Amino acid sequence: MSVSSSSTATTPAPTRRANLPSLTGLRFFAALLVFFFHASLMDSPIPPNAPINPFADDGVAGFFTTAFSKAGYMGVSFFFVLSGFVLAWASRPGERLTSFWRRRVFKIFPNHLVVFAASMLLFAGAAVTSVGDWLPNMLLIHTFFPQPSINLSVNPPSWSLGSEFLFYMLFPLLMVGIRRIAEKRLWLWSGLMVAGMVGVQLVTRFLIPATPKSAITPISDLQFWFGYLFPPARVFEFALGILLARIVLAGRWPRRIGFGVSLVLSVLGYAAALVAPFEYGFVVATIIPVAALICSVASGDVEGRETWLRSRPMVWLGEVSFGFYLVQGVTIFYLRSLLGESTYSVPVAVLVVIGFFAVSLLGGWLLYRYVETPAMRRWSRARKRPAAVTAPETAPETAPETAPVPAPVSATIPAQATAHHDSLAQRPSTPVRG
Template identity: 30%
Template sequence: MAVPAVGSAAPTGSVADHLVSLTGLRGILALTVFGAHFYLAFTMAGGTLDTPFVQDVFRVLFSRSGGTAVSCFFLLSGFVLTYIARPEDSATSFYRRRIAKIYPVHLVSTAIAFTLVSVRYEVPGPKVSLSHVFLVQDWVPSQWYYLTMTGLDWSLSCEAFFYLCFPVLLLVLTRARTWMLYTVPACCVLLVFTLPYVVGHTFSLTHPDPMEMVPTGAYGGPIGYWFAYVFPPMRMLEFVIGIAMALLVRRGAWRGPGVALSLLLCAIGWGVNLRLGSYLPLAAGMVIPFALLIAALSRADIGATWSPLRWKPLVWFGELSLSFYVTHLLVQEELFSRLWNVGMDAGLLPAPLPVLSWWVAVLSFVAQFVLATTAAWLLYRLVELPMLRKLRPKGVSPLPVAQSESPALPAGEARTASAPNSSDLVEK
């Protein structure tokens, strides 16, 4: 099956080809997931900071940022894959590129996690281990399956399901009329808000986990949390929203707010999301603002207009986001905690619980981030990029790596980037 064209393609090498601002957005999302794990690990262990203001800053920024960031990642996935779809592409070529992008990094991080879990706790069973290797762990409503290894590859299990369905979804939605492409996201948003409630109040688990790694009571219990947050068909609603939005943008039919207003709506939505209860903060609370922001940022890149997310360091970090995402929790839980214990034994560092000085918390945050970024850069340079170049289909030309800091041009003027060197080409 060929992956259909999705409208008139942008010129090769143009700013529209690589949507730099969306790469920068990926960097922000990876940082918020990191911050969520830093904050939750500290507070769930009973820790507090000695300064209420700094405690509140961490709470506002990170107490619910993990789930919302993953939701935006799913929206981005559907949007970007649709926007860069090639007319000459085939389903086989698409699958090969996705495997080349995701699977080597996944296998390395899973092998590291398997080793650490085996040494620290016990060797995971063969069913659990194989479910992670083949990215099918999300289909079992048990945290012992979907949270055992890295604690984060459950989202890759969702992505694997999305990729499997993408050629068919794109074929169907590409043929839809414009009014239908507005209706599809609206229906998906409605289901994101309501379907977990129906399922959570209709079904229950006959054999729930005897002990939960992540408490689910506040999110509707084991079945509600799993269905709303982990179950791949449920999370594919966000992926489909991304596809429909990309098709509207490619057709020039999207009518939505610009970047500044979309950022303001995200800030308002973030505040509202902090006050939502049950399963709503996991995805529903920010799905509309994030969808509007993605469309606005893409149009800013296409039109070479203002966007704050083309900052070079942010775009660079966005390129590392996959490797950072799959490794940062291992660094936080294993490497940093062990280094902290060494410092405590040497009398150089204070005990992190129950009360920690705010400046020690900030330095700890920065130190964890530097260690996690270093590990991600090594994985990116030694595994992700080399395997991507080795495994991607030879007959499909790669897209140029994102270029940042593109200055705006007057309306109506086209932008064409310089031809990149072959060493700068990556499969996005």
């Protein structure tokens, strides 16, 4: 069945699309992968690139670093695909661009600016003295610059928000085109997106200069920028997420590829990332497992399956995962700097990592509770003007309406990354919102 090219024709869908609480819970594990990646680093992204890994035993330290050396890359790729999936799931034809972009801006910028300020106060302000280094970061355009002093400045994990910001700007245009793809061709187009990701890494490996080498990776700074940080190179993942949402909505996701199979694929993909050439560990080795995880979990929610991922604790962790993601870098890099270059016995080092996690989780909750939620409540929608009063002497006074309060936490699925990180919340008259 093909989808009409008119702007109002979409894949047939139920009047009320299912909420996806299990995907909310799954998001936290993606953020946790990024946390362990940063906690295990031998070379911090913050100059002077001192080790973060707290283990004194060389064998244990090496295992910790190797085991999580691809975790951050997989976690970020998950957020990028999820962003496209969530926005497509929530999308309805006819929404005003200004309304869509307004919600997206107020989803990411308040948290980002608070963590940006904290980073500048704690450590970045002493190292990033040029306006040309920190201003692009504040505006989330820093990853369009190839210089590491700009694209990884202030709060290094915020680089992914630069890609998310581009995704949000492109989504309305991408959605118009993807709505027109016939259902029978959705898998073909998904394959083309994966091919695009492979193409990016082929260019990175063979066409981008391999010298001078990066201080924190085995490839050059320019290769790392183009293959991993450059926002246009990551659009393939976002577009794949949109296509996958249509596949699930159309009932074309294979039921035999469930959560268990997806976990096995994830282990195999991660193992492949560990042994593949460095560039292919960014996205290519793990993209199929990431897609399978998102689709299998979403399909389970659509079918109403009860899973531990949709439990209240997991949904709460998913809700705070955006804030957790943003602050975990600041927490790890700053607290580790207070400890100097000291390393510790295994029990003490484990406690150090647990301490990093506890402070990061607290910071993520504080951002969610006191920054993200109030900002979305207050500014994500324009306030309605009061109705015109034609007979003031007899008509009752009409006060301006306040912005609608978002749905309860259990009815939402924030993204991001992203993350890089979007919400599906109930509306009284429509299924979900992006």
